[in-house]
Amino acid sequence: MTAGQAGTRLLIVGPPGAGKGTQAIRIAERFGIPTISTGDIFRANIANGTELGKKVKAIVDAGDYVPDELTNALVTDRLSGADAGAGFLLDGYPRTTDQVRYLNELLASHGHRLDAVIRLVADQDEIVRRLRQRAIEQGRVDDSEEAIRHRQDVYRRETAPLLEMFREQGLLVEVDGLGSVDEVTGRVFAALAERGLGEVAA
């Protein structure tokens, strides 16, 4: 991360199964920025059997949050990559108050700040349906019925309260996450354009 460089800095938030990863790829492509998904990074480390992967495997499989210290260090390292200098879209981070504080300070120390926080809103029934489908397709250990329920509880307790903070900071952009992938992407682009981020979809 280089001080003073222009770029778009976005977060995408929402409960497990809201479609963050799917939308993140499209949004990042449009803005020419990398997607940084802490969940994907943890899963890759687990799959590759790295030291980090060994440390977090049991936690991630159970659907608990990895300790802030580890997660913050991981993000600091990733944001120092050359490709993140011109902006980024963070998926799955920050998700605790400590992570929000940490990220804000990290960005501020480089003269940066967030441009918007995209919240994908989806109802419970749809989310459970999607996660069941994904469990069949991707076989994620944390997509078992029990782990899903637990992840939803953790989200409600730890992460949902952050939305109020983002709203107070004037960053929150709420988007209906129901409908086709294209429909949701269109809504995200339109909502960001209303805030002067990106062009209105042609």
Ligand SMILES: Nc1ncnc2c1ncn2[C@@H]1O[C@H](COP(=O)(O)OP(=O)(O)OP(=O)(O)O)[C@@H](O)[C@H]1O
């Ligand atoms: N910011 C974070 N802080 C702590 N743990 C995290 C963080 N990001 C990811 N993890 C760990 O990785 C797991 C998977 O994260 P990921 O973001 O992929 O899943 P999710 O948001 O629960 O679901 P979805 O993939 O549907 O968005 C989490 O349950 C947690 O164990």
Ligand SMILES: [Mg+2]
């Ligand atoms: Mg995801």
